[in-house]
Amino acid sequence: MFNENNFKQFIKTKIKWMGDRKASIQEDDLLNAMCIFTQSLPISLNKKSSSCNTLLGKIFQLTNKPTCIQYNHYFLYLFKYKWCSRKKHIEHINNFGKCKTRWNNLDDTCYNCRINKRQNSFEQRKEYNENYRKNNREYFANQQAKRRAAKLNATLTWLTKQDLIEIEDVYYQSQEYTRLLNEEYQVDHIVPLQGKNVCGLHVPWNLQILTTTENIKKSNRLIDNL
Numbered sequence: 001m002f003n004e005n006n007f008k009q010f011i012k013t014k015i016k017w018m019g020d021r022k023a024s025i026q027e028d029d030l031l032n033a034m035c036i037f038t039q040s041l042p043i044s045l046n047k048k049s050s051s052c053n054t055l056l057g058k059i060f061q062l063t064n065k066p067t068c069i070q071y072n073h074y075f076l077y078l079f080k081y082k083w084c085s086r087k088k089h090i091e092h093i094n095n096f097g098k099c100k101t102r103w104n105n106l107d108d109t110c111y112n113c114r115i116n117k118r119q120n121s122f123e124q125r126k127e128y129n130e131n132y133r134k135n136n137r138e139y140f141a142n143q144q145a146k147r148r149a150a151k152l153n154a155t156l157t158w159l160t161k162q163d164l165i166e167i168e169d170v171y172y173q174s175q176e177y178t179r180l181l182n183e184e185y186q187v188d189h190i191v192p193l194q195g196k197n198v199c200g201l202h203v204p205w206n207l208q209i210l211t212t213t214e215n216i217k218k219s220n221r222l223i224d225n226l
């Protein structure tokens, strides 16, 4: 586990210069500031970023530090720990994967966060798919009816593009009715696709919009008539 006090002691050993009395900052303030990773620079030093970096350069006099890396992150790495940018926490560098493009060859996100992210994205995708189905019911209802109709050879091959759009419109309309009238509406084939004596067609002029109860009544009536 990361220990902030040990980390501060570690940084203390790296201090080469604390300045003259006027210009210097308090050592405690410096060490505290170095433990803040959420800010881009230790702002509590009360310096502008450029002068702050110059000051830190004077204090630590590091020769190997990559210039684009902040002092606190660099020291944390030397301390064998790393800031995980995903959940904003500190983990041992052994808990990070490899990433060749980064200065320390370490991934930005720790293993645990990576696994969590994968699980979350899987659940998010599942939820998205479910919602998509719910919000595009007319599309799926139409597709389902089309499949059913095709199975029954009920779809005429000479239907025009306009006819297909009309069919889609009917399904869309039924969903609009459901939304606006607070009652479940369905698309019904006037002459059923699977009638006993006659088979209806999946064509615009054989479609009507009924409430679910009307539709059930109708199919019951048809069964009674058989």
Ligand SMILES: [Zn+2]
Pocket (backbone or CB within 6 Å): 084, 085, 086, 087, 088, 089, 091, 109, 110, 111, 112, 113, 114
């Ligand atoms: Zn993490």
